[in-house]
Amino acid sequence: MIRSDEKPAEPFVAWAQQRDAARLGMWLFLASEAMMFGSLIMVAWLLRLQHPDGVAEAVAGLHHWLASGNTFLLLTSSLLMTLAMAAGEPRRVRHWLLGASLLGVLFLGCKGIEYGLEIQEGVLPGFAQASHWQVPSAQLFMNLYFIATALHGVHVLVAVGLALWLYRSLGRGTLAAHQADTRLEMISLYWHLVDGIWIVLFPTLYLVGR
Template identity: 60%
Template sequence: MSRSEARPAEPFASLAQQGEADRLGMWLFIASEIMMFGGLLLVIWFYRLAHPQEVAEALASMHWLLASGNTALLLSGSLCMTLALAAARAGEARRLIGWLLAAAVLGAGFLVGKSVEYTQEYHEGLLPGFGLESPLQAGAARLFMNVYFTATALHGVHILVAVALVLGLAARTWRGGLVFPQRAISVEMIALYWHAVDLIWLFLYPSLYLAGRGA
Protein backbone atom coordinates (compact mmCIF):
# COMPACT_ATOMS: atom_id res chain seq x y z
CA MET A 1 0.00 0.00 0.00
CA SER A 2 1.62 3.25 -1.09
CA ARG A 3 1.65 6.54 0.71
CA SER A 4 0.26 8.24 -2.39
CA GLU A 5 -3.09 6.65 -1.68
CA ALA A 6 -3.34 8.81 1.43
CA ARG A 7 -2.67 12.03 -0.47
CA PRO A 8 -5.48 14.46 -1.36
CA ALA A 9 -6.92 14.51 -4.86
CA GLU A 10 -6.48 17.49 -7.14
CA PRO A 11 -7.02 20.42 -6.57
CA PHE A 12 -6.97 20.05 -2.77
CA ALA A 13 -3.88 20.98 -0.77
CA SER A 14 -4.58 18.59 2.13
CA LEU A 15 -6.80 15.71 3.19
CA ALA A 16 -8.47 18.02 5.71
CA GLN A 17 -9.43 20.47 2.97
CA GLN A 18 -10.71 17.64 0.78
CA GLY A 19 -12.70 16.29 3.70
CA GLU A 20 -14.42 19.63 4.25
CA ALA A 21 -15.39 19.78 0.59
CA ASP A 22 -16.70 16.22 0.76
CA ARG A 23 -18.80 17.04 3.81
CA LEU A 24 -20.26 20.17 2.22
CA GLY A 25 -21.18 18.26 -0.93
CA MET A 26 -22.79 15.44 1.02
CA TRP A 27 -24.81 17.81 3.22
CA LEU A 28 -26.09 19.65 0.13
CA PHE A 29 -27.08 16.33 -1.41
CA ILE A 30 -28.82 15.22 1.78
CA ALA A 31 -30.69 18.54 1.93
CA SER A 32 -32.03 17.94 -1.59
CA GLU A 33 -33.15 14.44 -0.63
CA ILE A 34 -34.91 15.72 2.48
CA MET A 35 -36.74 18.34 0.40
CA MET A 36 -37.91 15.65 -2.02
CA PHE A 37 -39.21 13.37 0.70
CA GLY A 38 -40.56 16.40 2.56
CA GLY A 39 -42.87 17.02 -0.38
CA LEU A 40 -44.12 13.43 -0.17
CA LEU A 41 -44.71 13.81 3.56
CA LEU A 42 -46.77 16.95 2.91
CA VAL A 43 -48.92 14.98 0.47
CA ILE A 44 -49.33 12.15 3.00
CA TRP A 45 -50.47 14.49 5.74
CA PHE A 46 -52.74 16.42 3.38
CA TYR A 47 -54.57 13.18 2.66
CA ARG A 48 -54.67 12.35 6.35
CA LEU A 49 -56.23 15.69 7.28
CA ALA A 50 -58.56 15.90 4.28
CA HIS A 51 -59.78 12.27 4.36
CA PRO A 52 -59.28 10.85 7.88
CA GLN A 53 -61.92 8.10 7.58
CA GLU A 54 -60.70 6.90 4.19
CA VAL A 55 -57.09 6.87 5.36
CA ALA A 56 -58.14 4.90 8.45
CA GLU A 57 -59.65 2.31 6.08
CA ALA A 58 -56.32 2.03 4.27
CA LEU A 59 -54.38 1.84 7.54
CA ALA A 60 -56.44 -1.13 8.71
CA SER A 61 -55.08 -3.13 5.75
CA MET A 62 -51.41 -2.25 6.17
CA HIS A 63 -48.80 -4.56 7.73
CA TRP A 64 -47.47 -2.32 10.46
CA LEU A 65 -45.83 -5.11 12.46
CA LEU A 66 -43.70 -6.10 9.49
CA ALA A 67 -42.82 -2.44 8.99
CA SER A 68 -41.84 -2.24 12.66
CA GLY A 69 -39.44 -5.14 12.22
CA ASN A 70 -37.98 -3.44 9.17
CA THR A 71 -37.48 -0.28 11.21
CA ALA A 72 -35.48 -2.22 13.78
CA LEU A 73 -33.27 -3.64 11.01
CA LEU A 74 -32.63 -0.21 9.57
CA LEU A 75 -31.75 1.35 12.92
CA SER A 76 -29.44 -1.57 13.69
CA GLY A 77 -27.73 -0.88 10.38
CA SER A 78 -27.19 2.71 11.47
CA LEU A 79 -25.52 1.47 14.62
CA CYS A 80 -23.22 -0.73 12.53
CA MET A 81 -22.30 2.25 10.35
CA THR A 82 -21.46 4.30 13.44
CA LEU A 83 -19.21 1.50 14.68
CA ALA A 84 -17.66 1.17 11.22
CA LEU A 85 -16.76 4.86 11.27
CA ALA A 86 -15.19 4.47 14.71
CA ALA A 87 -13.13 1.54 13.40
CA ALA A 88 -12.02 3.57 10.37
CA ARG A 89 -10.89 6.45 12.55
CA ALA A 90 -8.97 4.00 14.72
CA GLY A 91 -7.29 2.49 11.64
CA GLU A 92 -8.76 -0.97 12.28
CA ALA A 93 -9.48 -2.17 8.74
CA ARG A 94 -10.58 -5.70 9.66
CA ARG A 95 -13.12 -4.47 12.20
CA LEU A 96 -14.27 -1.85 9.71
CA ILE A 97 -14.99 -4.50 7.09
CA GLY A 98 -16.95 -6.55 9.63
CA TRP A 99 -19.21 -3.66 10.58
CA LEU A 100 -19.71 -2.66 6.95
CA LEU A 101 -20.78 -6.18 6.03
CA ALA A 102 -23.12 -6.30 9.04
CA ALA A 103 -24.74 -3.03 7.94
CA ALA A 104 -25.11 -4.34 4.38
CA VAL A 105 -26.79 -7.53 5.64
CA LEU A 106 -29.23 -5.51 7.76
CA GLY A 107 -29.99 -3.19 4.85
CA ALA A 108 -30.57 -6.18 2.59
CA GLY A 109 -32.83 -7.62 5.30
CA PHE A 110 -34.90 -4.44 5.15
CA LEU A 111 -35.29 -4.83 1.39
CA VAL A 112 -36.29 -8.49 1.78
CA GLY A 113 -38.84 -7.54 4.43
CA LYS A 114 -40.24 -4.83 2.18
CA SER A 115 -40.47 -7.31 -0.69
CA VAL A 116 -42.43 -9.69 1.55
CA GLU A 117 -44.75 -6.83 2.50
CA TYR A 118 -45.29 -5.85 -1.13
CA THR A 119 -46.00 -9.49 -2.01
CA GLN A 120 -48.68 -9.71 0.67
CA GLU A 121 -50.19 -6.40 -0.46
CA TYR A 122 -50.19 -7.60 -4.07
CA HIS A 123 -52.16 -10.72 -3.16
CA GLU A 124 -54.54 -8.57 -1.13
CA GLY A 125 -55.12 -6.18 -4.04
CA LEU A 126 -53.64 -3.22 -2.19
CA LEU A 127 -50.79 -2.33 -4.54
CA PRO A 128 -51.87 0.16 -7.22
CA GLY A 129 -51.66 -0.57 -10.92
CA PHE A 130 -51.43 -4.38 -10.83
CA GLY A 131 -54.91 -5.24 -12.09
CA LEU A 132 -56.18 -6.88 -8.91
CA GLU A 133 -59.43 -5.67 -7.41
CA SER A 134 -58.79 -3.50 -4.37
CA PRO A 135 -60.67 -4.30 -1.16
CA LEU A 136 -60.67 -0.58 -0.33
CA GLN A 137 -64.02 1.00 -1.07
CA ALA A 138 -63.17 4.70 -0.83
CA GLY A 139 -61.32 6.34 -3.68
CA ALA A 140 -59.27 8.45 -1.26
CA ALA A 141 -58.14 5.26 0.50
CA ARG A 142 -56.86 3.84 -2.78
CA LEU A 143 -55.12 7.13 -3.55
CA PHE A 144 -53.44 6.98 -0.15
CA MET A 145 -52.08 3.55 -1.06
CA ASN A 146 -50.70 5.07 -4.28
CA VAL A 147 -48.80 7.64 -2.22
CA TYR A 148 -47.68 4.91 0.18
CA PHE A 149 -46.27 2.80 -2.63
CA THR A 150 -44.52 5.77 -4.26
CA ALA A 151 -42.89 6.89 -0.99
CA THR A 152 -41.80 3.45 0.19
CA ALA A 153 -40.56 2.30 -3.24
CA LEU A 154 -38.49 5.48 -3.60
CA HIS A 155 -37.10 4.97 -0.13
CA GLY A 156 -36.31 1.35 -0.99
CA VAL A 157 -34.23 2.51 -3.96
CA HIS A 158 -32.23 4.69 -1.57
CA ILE A 159 -31.64 1.70 0.71
CA LEU A 160 -30.46 -0.33 -2.28
CA VAL A 161 -27.98 2.42 -3.17
CA ALA A 162 -26.77 2.58 0.44
CA VAL A 163 -26.16 -1.19 0.54
CA ALA A 164 -24.28 -1.04 -2.78
CA LEU A 165 -22.09 1.81 -1.49
CA VAL A 166 -21.31 -0.05 1.73
CA LEU A 167 -20.39 -3.24 -0.12
CA GLY A 168 -18.19 -1.28 -2.52
CA LEU A 169 -16.41 0.39 0.39
CA ALA A 170 -15.89 -2.97 2.10
CA ALA A 171 -14.43 -4.41 -1.12
CA ARG A 172 -12.03 -1.47 -1.56
CA THR A 173 -10.91 -1.78 2.05
CA TRP A 174 -10.36 -5.55 1.72
CA ARG A 175 -8.25 -5.02 -1.42
CA GLY A 176 -6.16 -2.40 0.41
CA GLY A 177 -7.35 0.46 -1.79
CA LEU A 178 -7.91 2.83 1.14
CA VAL A 179 -5.58 3.98 3.90
CA PHE A 180 -7.07 4.35 7.38
CA PRO A 181 -7.46 6.48 9.40
CA GLN A 182 -6.41 8.97 6.69
CA ARG A 183 -9.35 8.04 4.45
CA ALA A 184 -11.94 7.71 7.18
CA ILE A 185 -13.80 10.50 5.38
CA SER A 186 -14.94 7.90 2.82
CA VAL A 187 -16.68 5.93 5.56
CA GLU A 188 -18.05 9.11 7.09
CA MET A 189 -19.74 10.17 3.84
CA ILE A 190 -21.45 6.82 3.32
CA ALA A 191 -22.44 6.71 6.99
CA LEU A 192 -24.00 10.18 6.63
CA TYR A 193 -26.00 8.98 3.64
CA TRP A 194 -27.14 5.88 5.54
CA HIS A 195 -28.21 7.94 8.56
CA ALA A 196 -30.09 10.38 6.32
CA VAL A 197 -32.02 7.53 4.68
CA ASP A 198 -32.81 6.17 8.16
CA LEU A 199 -34.00 9.59 9.30
CA ILE A 200 -36.34 9.82 6.33
CA TRP A 201 -37.79 6.40 7.22
CA LEU A 202 -38.33 7.53 10.81
CA PHE A 203 -40.71 10.16 9.42
CA LEU A 204 -42.30 7.91 6.78
CA TYR A 205 -42.92 4.98 9.14
CA PRO A 206 -45.26 6.73 11.63
CA SER A 207 -46.82 8.89 8.92
CA LEU A 208 -47.76 5.90 6.78
CA TYR A 209 -48.38 3.14 9.32
CA LEU A 210 -49.08 4.44 12.82
CA ALA A 211 -50.67 7.88 13.09
CA GLY A 212 -54.45 7.56 13.32
CA ARG A 213 -54.44 3.75 13.51
CA GLY A 214 -57.51 2.56 15.37
CA ALA A 215 -58.86 6.10 15.67
Protein backbone atom coordinates in the same frame (compact mmCIF):
# COMPACT_ATOMS: atom_id res chain seq x y z
CA MET B 1 -2.43 -2.70 4.04
CA ILE B 2 -4.18 0.56 3.16
CA ARG B 3 -1.87 2.82 1.21
CA SER B 4 -0.94 6.20 2.69
CA ASP B 5 1.24 7.79 -0.01
CA GLU B 6 -1.50 9.31 -2.17
CA LYS B 7 -1.80 13.07 -2.38
CA PRO B 8 -5.07 15.05 -2.32
CA ALA B 9 -6.79 15.50 -5.66
CA GLU B 10 -6.37 18.80 -7.43
CA PRO B 11 -7.12 21.64 -6.71
CA PHE B 12 -6.81 20.69 -3.02
CA VAL B 13 -3.49 21.12 -1.27
CA ALA B 14 -4.31 19.22 1.94
CA TRP B 15 -6.44 16.23 2.90
CA ALA B 16 -8.34 18.31 5.46
CA GLN B 17 -9.36 20.76 2.73
CA GLN B 18 -10.56 17.95 0.46
CA ARG B 19 -12.46 16.31 3.29
CA ASP B 20 -14.21 19.58 4.19
CA ALA B 21 -15.26 20.01 0.56
CA ALA B 22 -16.60 16.45 0.49
CA ARG B 23 -18.56 17.09 3.67
CA LEU B 24 -20.10 20.26 2.26
CA GLY B 25 -21.09 18.51 -0.96
CA MET B 26 -22.59 15.58 0.94
CA TRP B 27 -24.59 17.82 3.28
CA LEU B 28 -26.02 19.73 0.29
CA PHE B 29 -26.96 16.43 -1.33
CA LEU B 30 -28.54 15.14 1.87
CA ALA B 31 -30.52 18.36 2.21
CA SER B 32 -31.96 17.88 -1.30
CA GLU B 33 -32.91 14.29 -0.46
CA ALA B 34 -34.56 15.38 2.78
CA MET B 35 -36.59 18.01 0.91
CA MET B 36 -37.78 15.43 -1.60
CA PHE B 37 -39.01 13.02 1.06
CA GLY B 38 -40.28 15.93 3.13
CA SER B 39 -42.57 16.86 0.26
CA LEU B 40 -43.99 13.33 0.15
CA ILE B 41 -44.56 13.37 3.91
CA MET B 42 -46.32 16.73 3.71
CA VAL B 43 -48.61 15.36 0.98
CA ALA B 44 -49.38 12.35 3.18
CA TRP B 45 -50.43 14.57 6.07
CA LEU B 46 -52.47 16.82 3.78
CA LEU B 47 -54.24 13.74 2.45
CA ARG B 48 -55.01 12.70 6.02
CA LEU B 49 -56.58 16.06 6.74
CA GLN B 50 -58.70 16.12 3.59
CA HIS B 51 -59.68 12.42 3.42
CA PRO B 52 -59.44 10.95 6.94
CA ASP B 53 -61.87 8.09 6.24
CA GLY B 54 -60.07 6.89 3.14
CA VAL B 55 -56.66 7.10 4.79
CA ALA B 56 -57.91 5.24 7.86
CA GLU B 57 -59.25 2.44 5.65
CA ALA B 58 -55.95 2.13 3.79
CA VAL B 59 -53.77 2.29 6.91
CA ALA B 60 -55.85 -0.40 8.61
CA GLY B 61 -54.83 -2.86 5.90
CA LEU B 62 -51.09 -2.22 6.04
CA HIS B 63 -48.79 -4.79 7.64
CA HIS B 64 -47.46 -2.62 10.43
CA TRP B 65 -45.83 -5.52 12.28
CA LEU B 66 -43.57 -6.22 9.30
CA ALA B 67 -42.82 -2.51 9.09
CA SER B 68 -42.01 -2.47 12.81
CA GLY B 69 -39.52 -5.31 12.31
CA ASN B 70 -37.99 -3.41 9.42
CA THR B 71 -37.63 -0.36 11.63
CA PHE B 72 -35.66 -2.44 14.12
CA LEU B 73 -33.42 -3.75 11.33
CA LEU B 74 -32.69 -0.30 9.99
CA LEU B 75 -32.02 1.22 13.42
CA THR B 76 -29.62 -1.62 14.20
CA SER B 77 -27.86 -1.14 10.87
CA SER B 78 -27.31 2.53 11.73
CA LEU B 79 -25.76 1.43 15.02
CA LEU B 80 -23.36 -0.83 13.10
CA MET B 81 -22.43 2.04 10.79
CA THR B 82 -21.65 4.16 13.85
CA LEU B 83 -19.46 1.35 15.19
CA ALA B 84 -17.69 1.22 11.82
CA MET B 85 -16.92 4.94 12.11
CA ALA B 86 -15.45 4.38 15.57
CA ALA B 87 -13.58 1.15 14.76
CA GLY B 88 -10.43 2.68 13.26
CA GLU B 89 -8.77 -0.60 12.26
CA PRO B 90 -9.70 -1.63 8.67
CA ARG B 91 -10.54 -5.22 9.57
CA ARG B 92 -13.02 -4.12 12.21
CA VAL B 93 -14.45 -1.47 9.90
CA ARG B 94 -15.11 -4.16 7.29
CA HIS B 95 -16.77 -6.33 9.94
CA TRP B 96 -19.30 -3.62 10.86
CA LEU B 97 -19.84 -2.60 7.23
CA LEU B 98 -20.73 -6.16 6.31
CA GLY B 99 -23.13 -6.42 9.24
CA ALA B 100 -24.88 -3.18 8.30
CA SER B 101 -25.12 -4.31 4.67
CA LEU B 102 -26.70 -7.63 5.64
CA LEU B 103 -29.31 -5.85 7.74
CA GLY B 104 -30.02 -3.55 4.80
CA VAL B 105 -30.56 -6.59 2.57
CA LEU B 106 -32.90 -8.08 5.19
CA PHE B 107 -34.83 -4.80 5.24
CA LEU B 108 -35.32 -5.01 1.47
CA GLY B 109 -36.32 -8.67 1.74
CA CYS B 110 -38.96 -7.91 4.36
CA LYS B 111 -40.26 -5.06 2.25
CA GLY B 112 -40.51 -7.43 -0.70
CA ILE B 113 -42.54 -9.86 1.43
CA GLU B 114 -44.81 -6.99 2.43
CA TYR B 115 -45.32 -5.99 -1.19
CA GLY B 116 -46.08 -9.62 -2.03
CA LEU B 117 -48.79 -9.78 0.62
CA GLU B 118 -50.29 -6.54 -0.66
CA ILE B 119 -50.32 -7.88 -4.21
CA GLN B 120 -52.20 -10.96 -3.02
CA GLU B 121 -54.67 -8.73 -1.20
CA GLY B 122 -55.16 -6.59 -4.31
CA VAL B 123 -54.20 -3.29 -2.66
CA LEU B 124 -50.76 -2.48 -4.10
CA PRO B 125 -50.89 0.08 -6.96
CA GLY B 126 -50.64 -1.72 -10.29
CA PHE B 127 -52.33 -4.77 -8.79
CA ALA B 128 -55.12 -3.02 -6.92
CA GLN B 129 -58.79 -3.88 -7.28
CA ALA B 130 -60.98 -0.78 -7.27
CA SER B 131 -63.82 -2.70 -5.65
CA HIS B 132 -61.60 -3.45 -2.65
CA TRP B 133 -62.02 0.06 -1.22
CA GLN B 134 -65.21 1.41 0.30
CA VAL B 135 -63.76 4.95 0.17
CA PRO B 136 -62.07 5.89 -3.15
CA SER B 137 -59.50 8.14 -1.47
CA ALA B 138 -57.98 5.03 0.13
CA GLN B 139 -56.44 4.25 -3.25
CA LEU B 140 -54.87 7.71 -3.35
CA PHE B 141 -53.13 7.03 -0.07
CA MET B 142 -51.93 3.62 -1.28
CA ASN B 143 -50.43 5.28 -4.36
CA LEU B 144 -48.52 7.66 -2.10
CA TYR B 145 -47.51 4.80 0.19
CA PHE B 146 -46.08 2.82 -2.72
CA ILE B 147 -44.17 5.81 -4.17
CA ALA B 148 -42.66 6.74 -0.81
CA THR B 149 -41.68 3.23 0.29
CA ALA B 150 -40.38 2.16 -3.14
CA LEU B 151 -38.28 5.33 -3.40
CA HIS B 152 -36.94 4.73 0.08
CA GLY B 153 -36.17 1.13 -0.87
CA VAL B 154 -34.07 2.36 -3.79
CA HIS B 155 -32.12 4.54 -1.35
CA VAL B 156 -31.54 1.55 0.94
CA LEU B 157 -30.28 -0.45 -2.05
CA VAL B 158 -27.85 2.35 -2.97
CA ALA B 159 -26.63 2.56 0.64
CA VAL B 160 -26.00 -1.20 0.74
CA GLY B 161 -24.15 -1.03 -2.57
CA LEU B 162 -21.89 1.78 -1.32
CA ALA B 163 -21.16 -0.05 1.93
CA LEU B 164 -20.25 -3.26 0.09
CA TRP B 165 -18.05 -1.31 -2.33
CA LEU B 166 -16.12 0.18 0.59
CA TYR B 167 -15.96 -3.26 2.24
CA ARG B 168 -14.34 -4.65 -0.91
CA SER B 169 -11.99 -1.69 -1.35
CA LEU B 170 -10.75 -1.94 2.24
CA GLY B 171 -10.15 -5.65 1.77
CA ARG B 172 -8.08 -5.06 -1.36
CA GLY B 173 -6.13 -2.17 0.19
CA THR B 174 -6.74 0.14 -2.75
CA LEU B 175 -7.51 3.25 -0.69
CA ALA B 176 -5.21 5.59 1.20
CA ALA B 177 -6.08 6.01 4.87
CA HIS B 178 -7.44 9.52 4.30
CA GLN B 179 -9.50 8.31 1.35
CA ALA B 180 -10.92 5.42 3.35
CA ASP B 181 -11.85 7.69 6.26
CA THR B 182 -13.57 10.22 3.99
CA ARG B 183 -15.54 7.60 2.08
CA LEU B 184 -16.59 5.89 5.29
CA GLU B 185 -17.83 9.18 6.71
CA MET B 186 -19.79 10.05 3.55
CA ILE B 187 -21.39 6.61 3.33
CA SER B 188 -22.25 6.73 7.03
CA LEU B 189 -23.94 10.11 6.62
CA TYR B 190 -25.98 8.79 3.71
CA TRP B 191 -26.92 5.66 5.66
CA HIS B 192 -28.10 7.70 8.63
CA LEU B 193 -30.19 9.89 6.33
CA VAL B 194 -31.92 6.82 4.89
CA ASP B 195 -32.53 5.60 8.43
CA GLY B 196 -33.85 8.99 9.55
CA ILE B 197 -36.24 9.19 6.60
CA TRP B 198 -37.70 5.81 7.51
CA ILE B 199 -38.15 6.87 11.13
CA VAL B 200 -40.47 9.62 9.87
CA LEU B 201 -42.11 7.55 7.12
CA PHE B 202 -42.97 4.66 9.43
CA PRO B 203 -45.39 6.50 11.75
CA THR B 204 -46.65 8.71 8.93
CA LEU B 205 -47.69 5.80 6.73
CA TYR B 206 -48.34 2.95 9.18
CA LEU B 207 -49.36 4.25 12.59
CA VAL B 208 -51.18 7.59 12.53
CA GLY B 209 -54.90 7.03 11.97
CA ARG B 210 -54.76 3.30 12.71
